[in-house]
Amino acid sequence: MDTKWKNSRKKRINITIIILVSLAIINVCICPLVYRQIMREVGEQTYTQEVNEAVYENTTSRLYQGCYVLYYEYMKSIGEAEGTIEDFYFPSLAGKNTDEAYVIESQIEYWASRFEDSRREYDYYVIGDKQPLTNTTMPLGTIFKSPVNEEDFNRVAEHYQYYLTLSFDELGNMDVRVAKITDLNPDAILKSLQRCDRTYRLENLMSEELDINQYPPQKIINFQVAYGIPENVADGFQLDGGYSRSDEYYHIVNHSYVEICYVSNLILLLVLLLLMTSNKVWKEELTFTRRGKQYFLEIAVFLGAPMLVAFSGLYGQFVAELGMLVQYGNTYNNPEWIQFFTSFLGMLMILGCDYLTLLYIRPVFTLGLVDYIREYSLLYRMWKGIKGLCVRGMESLKQVDLSEKASKTIFKFVAVNFVILGIMMCMWFMGLFGLIIYSVVLFFLIRKYYAKVVEDYKKALNMTRRIANGEFTQEAEEDFGVFNSLKAELCRIEEGFQKAVEQETKSQRMKTELITNVSHDLKTPLTAITTYVELLKKEEITEEERREYIDTLSRKSLRLKVLIEDLFEVSKASSQNIVLQYMDVDVVNLMKQVYIEHEEKLSNMGLDIRWNVPDEKIIVSLDNQKTYRIFENLFVNIQKYAMPNSRVYIDILQGENQVQIIMKNISATELNVRPEELTERFVRGDQSRNTEGSGLGLAIAKSFVEAQKGSFEIVVDGDLFKATITFPRKETTAAL
Numbered sequence: 001m002d003t004k005w006k007n008s009r010k011k012r013i014n015i016t017i018i019i020l021v022s023l024a025i026i027n028v029c030i031c032p033l034v035y036r037q038i039m040r041e042v043g044e045q046t047y048t049q050e051v052n053e054a055v056y057e058n059t060t061s062r063l064y065q066g067c068y069v070l071y072y073e074y075m076k077s078i079g080e081a082e083g084t085i086e087d088f089y090f091p092s093l094a095g096k097n098t099d100e101a102y103v104i105e106s107q108i109e110y111w112a113s114r115f116e117d118s119r120r121e122y123d124y125y126v127i128g129d130k131q132p133l134t135n136t137t138m139p140l141g142t143i144f145k146s147p148v149n150e151e152d153f154n155r156v157a158e159h160y161q162y163y164l165t166l167s168f169d170e171l172g173n174m175d176v177r178v179a180k181i182t183d184l185n186p187d188a189i190l191k192s193l194q195r196c197d198r199t200y201r202l203e204n205l206m207s208e209e210l211d212i213n214q215y216p217p218q219k220i221i222n223f224q225v226a227y228g229i230p231e232n233v234a235d236g237f238q239l240d241g242g243y244s245r246s247d248e249y250y251h252i253v254n255h256s257y258v259e260i261c262y263v264s265n266l267i268l269l270l271v272l273l274l275l276m277t278s279n280k281v282w283k284e285e286l287t288f289t290r291r292g293k294q295y296f297l298e299i300a301v302f303l304g305a306p307m308l309v310a311f312s313g314l315y316g317q318f319v320a321e322l323g324m325l326v327q328y329g330n331t332y333n334n335p336e337w338i339q340f341f342t343s344f345l346g347m348l349m350i351l352g353c354d355y356l357t358l359l360y361i362r363p364v365f366t367l368g369l370v371d372y373i374r375e376y377s378l379l380y381r382m383w384k385g386i387k388g389l390c391v392r393g394m395e396s397l398k399q400v401d402l403s404e405k406a407s408k409t410i411f412k413f414v415a416v417n418f419v420i421l422g423i424m425m426c427m428w429f430m431g432l433f434g435l436i437i438y439s440v441v442l443f444f445l446i447r448k449y450y451a452k453v454v455e456d457y458k459k460a461l462n463m464t465r466r467i468a469n470g471e472f473t474q475e476a477e478e479d480f481g482v483f484n485s486l487k488a489e490l491c492r493i494e495e496g497f498q499k500a501v502e503q504e505t506k507s508q509r510m511k512t513e514l515i516t517n518v519s520h521d522l523k524t525p526l527t528a529i530t531t532y533v534e535l536l537k538k539e540e541i542t543e544e545e546r547r548e549y550i551d552t553l554s555r556k557s558l559r560l561k562v563l564i565e566d567l568f569e570v571s572k573a574s575s576q577n578i579v580l581q582y583m584d585v586d587v588v589n590l591m592k593q594v595y596i597e598h599e600e601k602l603s604n605m606g607l608d609i610r611w612n613v614p615d616e617k618i619i620v621s622l623d624n625q626k627t628y629r630i631f632e633n634l635f636v637n638i639q640k641y642a643m644p645n646s647r648v649y650i651d652i653l654q655g656e657n658q659v660q661i662i663m664k665n666i667s668a669t670e671l672n673v674r675p676e677e678l679t680e681r682f683v684r685g686d687q688s689r690n691t692e693g694s695g696l697g698l699a700i701a702k703s704f705v706e707a708q709k710g711s712f713e714i715v716v717d718g719d720l721f722k723a724t725i726t727f728p729r730k731e732t733t734a735a736l
Contacts, residue, residue: 012276019272020355023265024347027315028322028340030261035323038255055184055192059239063227064196066115066124067166068108071220074126074133085112089202089218100210107205121237123160123228140226143179162229162239164189172219179226184239252323253316262315266308269355277362307357311350318343318350460490467494525556532556578707580623587620587627587659587727588613588652594631595650598639606645607638607665613652618659620727626704633697634663634723641721643668654729661725671716698723 072088075081086105087094093101125140126133132141138159142152156163164178176193178186198204202217229239252258275281322343325336421435467490532549535541541549595602595609602609638648642665651662702712705725715722 008282012282016272016276016355020348020351023268024344024351027261027265027318027347027351028344031319031322031343032326034257034261034319035252035326038252038257038323055188056239057192057196059229059237060189060192061196061200062114062118062237063122063166064193064200065111066118066122066227067168067220067223067225068202069112069115070124070126070133070225071168071223074128074223077133078128078130090215091218092215100215103209104206118237121230121233123230125226125228127224127226128222136228138228140228143226144224156228159230160228161231162189163227165224165226166193168220168223170221172221189239252320253313255316258316258319259312261319262312265315265351266354266358269351270358273355273358273362277359305357307353311354314346315350318346463490463494467497525560528556529553529560578626578703580626580707582621583624584619585622585624585627586617587622587661588618590624590627591631591650591652591661594628594635598632598635601639602635602648605639605642607642608647610647610649612650614654618652618654618729620659620729622708622727623704626708630701630704630725631661633701637697637723638663638665641665641667641669643719657729659727659729661727662722664720664722667719667721671719671721673716701725 068089069085072081072085075088081088083094086101086108089108090101090104093104119135123136123138123140124134125136125144127141127144134140139149139152139156140163142149142156143163143165162178162184164176167175167177169175174193174197176190178189203212203219206212206217229237322340325339532553536546536549536553591613642648646666649662649664651660653660653662698714701723705712705727708727710725710727713724713726715724
């Protein structure tokens with residue numbers, strides 16, 4: 001389905017492009033026809049008359065302002081002017097550094113710079129009371145002579161398309177005479193120059209900037225200048241320039257025929273759009289009917305609709321340009337095919353943008369306005385985002401962590417409040433109403449927030465009371481808001497109390513078991529000793545029986561002594577009342593020494609010892625006597641509880657920071673005791689307590705290991721008993 005959709009989409013795009021290109025070509029071809037129809041309807045004579053009246057006043061203003069520049073240069077050439085041009089025209093401001101002087105200087109400098117560009121394009125000939133001033137060898141002065149030299153006059157007439165004279169009398173009044181024109185109406189040139197005289201005459205131009213009576217300007221008097229404008233001048237310096245048909249251009253662009261053609265194109269584009277986006281034609285669900293593709297309504301309303309209107313005028317410009325190109329020929333330096341191709345690209349751009357605009361509007365009619373606004377309106381999404389931001393802001397207020405520094409949180413909300421108040425200040429008087437509304441909303445929000453804080457405080461208080469009453473079973477799953485950090489600490493306190501209670505319960509149980517076990521283990525040898533003492537008191541017993549009884553008494557008393565010593569040792573270790581004498585101990589050698597002392601008993605049991613120890617020394621800072629007792633207790637434990645004729649594994653592993661001693665054996669009886677219980681006092685592997693052990697061996701070993709900053713761990717897996725001792729390693733010496 002996805003591949004089919006992609007193929008259909010590609011096909012639709014190709015068809016659309018082909019039709020748009022064809023429609024652009026058709027429009028380029030009919031533009032000249034539309035132009036001719038407009039011309040036939042309105043009449044070409046109207047435009048011809050308007051063309052003859054079109055004068056480029058940028059050129060006439062240059063010529064008029066040039067009179068001031070040339071008059072200054074002429075007066076300077078005959079010694080009648082000194083200083084700058086600004087000082088010449090406003091001598092009363094000469095040398096002054098005032099605002100008025102600055103305005104005058106800027107204006108006249110601007111005129112001089114404009115005319116400086118015109119010197120390369122125009123010829124001039126100045127006549128005054130004395131010698132003439134000119135920039136050309138052409139006999140422009142001929143037009144001032146009477147009678148006129150026909151030969152010189154014809155020579156001038158052949159060289160220029162326009163030449164005219166501007167004369168100023170003794171009062172400064174200007175007179176204009178156009179000596180030759182081509183297409184332009186001489187009255188149009190005369191009117192344009194007269195408008196320039198009224199606009200740019202210094203006393204008129206500066207009357208708004210300074211008091212003319214106080215600072216009277218120098219007038220141009222008894223002065224004549226002839227301008228010659230050649231056939232070919234740069235753009236912007238022609239009298240008719242490229243603006244000769246501006247009115248004709250304007251009428252064509254705004255004619256109703258152009259609007260009819262443009263609307264017809266929109267109708268054709270709409271038909272094309274309906275065909276290219278029809279579910280019935282393409283038998284599939286199209287993009288704008290599915291979620292995920294964004295055809296924002298704002299693009300169609302705020303950008304697309306104005307573009308449809310603006311492109312109407314642009315379409316009319318193409319009609320006018322192409323029609324005038326066919327009618328009057330090419331007025332540019334580029335070939336005609338380039339202008340047609342450029343117009344074609346412009347038409348294609350207009351049609352493509354119009355099509356895209358209609359495409360953005362199309363889903364409104366498919367989904368409906370309400371659904372389309374909800375799903376595809378950018379403003380609606382922004383509103384939802386702002387609303388969600390406000391909601392999250394309120395939620396963040398409710399979830400403020402009081403355990404953290406408040407500066408960041410306070411700054412955040414102060415900054416938001418500053419932005420809101422700043423926006424209201426920009427609204428002037430309306431901001432007062434906004435401030436009132438903001439204050440009311442803020443009151444209700446703070447009240448709601450305060451109520452939530454009170455509710456959260458009550459939850460925290462209830463949890464505290466529950467812990468104080470010793471109720472540890474109920475879990476606090478509810479949200480505490482700003483007191484969530486306190487909730488976490490209360491939960492930790494609850495867990496700590498619960499562990500303390502469990503530990504105390506366990507301790508009480510162990511005390512009870514201790515009393516029971518000690519009573520049992522002490523009572524057994526004491527009972528035996530008492531019994532055999534009574535037997536020894538009898539006179540009728542034989543000497544052999546007496547020796548046997550004494551032997552038994554010796555064993556039982558020794559048993560009682562060992563039991564009391566073990567109890568004393570484990571008590572000292574548990575109370576941290578043990579004194580350690582650290583020295584460098586080779587744990588490998590020490591382990592082998594302990595083994596040698598128990599080798600005979602282990603052999604009698606048929607136990608096969610499998611060693612996995614390094615050849616070199618492993619030196620650890622330990623108490624030699626206590627470590628010896630640890631290893632001895634483990635070997636004694638093996639003798640008492642290991643299965644005869646089985647294997648015992650002893651591993652000594654060295655790492656970078658620690659040394660591990662691992663001893664593993666198979667138990668003779670099933671181990672139904674948890675590993676952690678085996679290291680408790682008076683706990684034996686056989687629950688029937690038939691062996692001679694006191695149940696303190698592993699407890700003593702663990703206490704001595706932990707006193708030396710090590711760890712003691714027991715693992716029980718079925719009948720496998722595994723004891724792991726870990727000591728922090730000091731150093732390893734060279735091999736033996």
